[in-house]
Amino acid sequence: MRATRSLEIGTGLFVILGLAALFFLTTQLPSGGIKLSFGTTPGYDVTAEFDNIGDLKVGAPVRMAGVRIGDVTGIGLDNQSYRADVHLHIYPQFSEIPQDSYASIETEGLLGGQYVGISPGGLTTYLKNGSQILQTQSAIVLESLINKFFANFSSGSSSNGGATGNSGNGKTPNQGQKPQEPHP
Amino acid sequence: MSTAARHGTLFDGVRRFGVTSLFFVRLLAACVPALARPRLIVAQIFNAGGRSLIIIMLSGLFTGMVIGLLGQDVLQRFGAETALGTLAALGLLKELGPVLTSLLFAGRAGTALTSEIGLMRATDQLTAMEVMAVDPMSYVAAPRFLGGLIAMPLLAAIFSVIGLYGAQLVGVQLLGIDRGVYWSQMQSSVGLHDVTEGIVKSLVFGAVVSLIAVNEGYHAEPTAEGVGLATTRTVVASSVLTLLFDYMLTAVFL
Numbered sequence: 256m257r258a259t260r261s262l263e264i265g266t267g268l269f270v271i272l273g274l275a276a277l278f279f280l281t282t283q284l285p286s287g288g289i290k291l292s293f294g295t296t297p298g299y300d301v302t303a304e305f306d307n308i309g310d311l312k313v314g315a316p317v318r319m320a321g322v323r324i325g326d327v328t329g330i331g332l333d334n335q336s337y338r339a340d341v342h343l344h345i346y347p348q349f350s351e352i353p354q355d356s357y358a359s360i361e362t363e364g365l366l367g368g369q370y371v372g373i374s375p376g377g378l379t380t381y382l383k384n385g386s387q388i389l390q391t392q393s394a395i396v397l398e399s400l401i402n403k404f405f406a407n408f409s410s411g412s413s414s415n416g417g418a419t420g421n422s423g424n425g426k427t428p429n430q431g432q433k434p435q436e437p438h439p
Numbered sequence: 440m441s442t443a444a445r446h447g448t449l450f451d452g453v454r455r456f457g458v459t460s461l462f463f464v465r466l467l468a469a470c471v472p473a474l475a476r477p478r479l480i481v482a483q484i485f486n487a488g489g490r491s492l493i494i495i496m497l498s499g500l501f502t503g504m505v506i507g508l509l510g511q512d513v514l515q516r517f518g519a520e521t522a523l524g525t526l527a528a529l530g531l532l533k534e535l536g537p538v539l540t541s542l543l544f545a546g547r548a549g550t551a552l553t554s555e556i557g558l559m560r561a562t563d564q565l566t567a568m569e570v571m572a573v574d575p576m577s578y579v580a581a582p583r584f585l586g587g588l589i590a591m592p593l594l595a596a597i598f599s600v601i602g603l604y605g606a607q608l609v610g611v612q613l614l615g616i617d618r619g620v621y622w623s624q625m626q627s628s629v630g631l632h633d634v635t636e637g638i639v640k641s642l643v644f645g646a647v648v649s650l651i652a653v654n655e656g657y658h659a660e661p662t663a664e665g666v667g668l669a670t671t672r673t674v675v676a677s678s679v680l681t682l683l684f685d686y687m688l689t690a691v692f693l
Contacts, residue, residue, distance in 0.1 A: 259478075266481050269489040273593020276600040277638070284528060285631045314623030326619045368521045368620050 298325065298347045299384035303358045303371070308339040309394025311360055311369045317343050318361075319373040324349040327371060343371060345382070353378045359392035369394060462654045465576055466584055472574070473581035483586025487548040487649075488594055494547055495540060499598035502535055503527065503605020510606070511614045520616050524625035527606035532629065532637040533692075536599035538685050541644035544591060545677035549652035552583050553673040556656025557666035565657075580657055584649045591645025592638050599637065636692045643684055648677040 308330065317325035329342035345352065355376030362369050373388075382388070473480065510523045556579060559565050565575040603625075610616045652673045659669035 262482060262485055265489045266485040269485065269492055269590075270593065272492070273488070273590075273597055276596035277593070279600050280532065280596055280634050280637070281631065284532070284626060284629045284634065312623045312627050314619040314626075316617050316619055323617065363521055363620075368624055370620075 298345050299350070299382075300328065301343050301345060301382050301384075301386050301388060303341050303343060303388040303391050304333060304336065304338045305341060305358075305360060305391050305393050306338055307393040307396060308341060308360055309369055309396060311341070311371070311394065315368060315370045317345065317371045317373060319349070319352070319375065324352075324373070341371065343388075350381065352382045354380045354382055354386065355390065356382065356388060357390045357392070358388045360394040362394075458658060459650070459654050462657065463650055466580055466650065466653065469574065469576035469581040470585060472577040473585060476578075476582065479578070479582035480585050480589075483582045484590050485586075486551070487544070487583075487587045488590030491544060491547045491590070491594060492597070494543055495594050495598050496601050498539060498543055499536075499601035500605040502539060502598075503531065503602030503607075504609045506530060506535075506602070507606040507609025507614065511610060511616070520610075520614075521620045521624055523606065523610045523616055524621040524623075525628040527603055527610070528625040528629045529633060531599045531602040531606075532633050533640075533689070534685070536595045536602065537637055537640035537644055538681060540591065540595040540598045540641060541648055541681040542678055544587070544594060544645070545648045545652070545674055545681070548587060548590070549648050549673045549677055550670045552587070552649070552652040553656040553659070553670045554666055556580070556583070556653060557659035557661075557669050560657065560659055561661040561663070561666055563661075580653045584646075584653050587649030587652070588642070588645045591648070592641040595637060595641035595644075632692075636688070639692075640685065640688050643688060644681050647680050647684060651677045651680065 311327065311330065313327055313330055315327045316323045317327065325343055325345035327341060328344045329340075331340040331342075332338075333340045343358075352373065353376040355378045357374045357376060359372050359374070360369055361372045376390075506527045507523065510526045511520060514520050514522055514526070556565075559575075559579065565579065568575045568578060607618070607621055611618045611621055655669040655673045655676075656666075659665050
C-alpha cells in the first residue's frame with residue numbers, strides 16, 4: 256500500500272510539473288498570452304510622450320549614460336494628442352534625476368532592440384512618482400529618413416520631402432525631434 | 440528459408456516494418472480496454488516520465504546554457520545580442536526541446552520498456568497471461584504505450600522551460616544581456632503556433648518511441664541475446680525515426 260502511495264505521489268508531482276511547464280509556455284511566451292506580474296518592485300513611475308516610439312516594447316530598459324536605471328512598464332496611445340504614452344519605472348536608487356531631463360528612443364547596436372535613453376537636464380528639482388518628462392525625441396525611422404534623403408536628392412529644392420508627419424504640433428515644448436536632414 | 444536468406448536483409452526489413460505496422464493497429468485497439476485500468480497507466484507514466492525527470496531537467500539546463508554561450512558568440516558578430524531571447528525560445532520550443540527529449544526518452548525509458556517486455560516474453564510471462572485469458576496487449580503493452588505518449592509532451596515542456604532559464608543564466612547573469620530585453624524580445628517574436636508545433640512534435644515522437652520500444656520488446660527473441668539486440672534496435676530505430684519525423688513535421692509547420 257505504501258508503495259502505491261509513493262508511486263501516485265511521484266506521478267502527481269511529475270504531471271503537475273509538466274502541466275505547469277506547458278502552462279508557462281502557452282501563456283507567458285506568446286505575445287497574446289496572459290502575463291502574470293510578479294509583484295511590484297520598489298521605485299517610482301514617470302511618463303513620457305513621444306511622437307513615434309518605433310519598435311519600443313514593454314520590458315525594454317531605460318538608460319542614462321548607458322547605465323540601466325529602470326524599465327518600460329507600459330505603452331499606450333493618448334487619445335487627445337495621438338502621441339505614444341510611455342510609462343517608465345525608475346529604480347529607487349536613481350532618485351535625483353532633474354525634472355527637465357530629456358528622453359529619447361535609441362537603438363542598441365545595428366539590429367538590436369530599442370530603449371529609452373535619458374539625458375540629464377540642469378534643474379535641481381527632481382522627477383518624482385507620477386511626473387512627466389516633457390522633452391522627448393522620437394525614434395528615428397530609417398525608412399522615412401531614406402525617403403527624405405531621396406526626396407531631397409531627386410528634387411534638390413524641397414526642404415521637407417513630406418514623407419513624414421514628424422514635425423511636432425507646436426503646443427508641446429519639443430526640441431530636436433526632427434531628424435537631421437542628410438546632406439546629399 | 441534459403442531464398443529468404445539470400446534476399447535476407449531486404450525482406451527482413453520489409454517484414455519488420457509490416458510487423459510494426461500491424462502491431463500498431465492492434466495496440467490502438469488494445470488501448471480502449473486498457474483505459475479501464477487507469478492505475479496501470481499511472482504507474483507507466485511514472486516509469487516513463489517521473490524517472491526521466493532528472494536527466495531531462497539536467498539536459499535542458501545544459502542545452503539552454505550552451506545556447507546562451509553560442510548565441511552570444513554568433514549574434515554579437517552582427518551586433519544583435521539582444522536577439523538571444525528569440526533564438527533560445529524558438530530553438531528550444533520548436534526543435535531542441537522535442538528532439539533532444541525524444542532521444543533521451545528513447546535511451547532512458549524506451550530501453551527500459553523493451554528489456555522489461557522482452558524479459559516477460561523470455562520468461563513466458565506473456566504466454567502465462569494468455570493462458571489465464573488476460574490479454575497481454577491490453578494489460579502489458581497498451582498501458583506502457585499510453586504512459587509514454589502522455590509523458591513525452593510534459594517532459595518536452597519541462598525541458599524547454601528549464602532550457603530558457605539556462606539560456607537566461609548564461610546570457611543575462613554571465614554575459615550581461617539585459618534581462619528585460621531577453622524576455623520581451625522572446626515574447627514579441629514567439630507565437631502560440633510555435634508552442635503548438637513543439638507540443639505536436641513531442642506527441643508524435645512520444646508515439647513513435649513508445650511504439651518502437653513496446654513492439655521490439657513484444658517481438659524480441661526470447662533469449663538473453665535477443666533481448667539485448669531488441670534493446671539496441673529500440674535506441675537506433677527511435678533515434679533515426681525521431682530525426683526523420685522532425686524534418687517532416689518542421690516542413691509541415693513551416
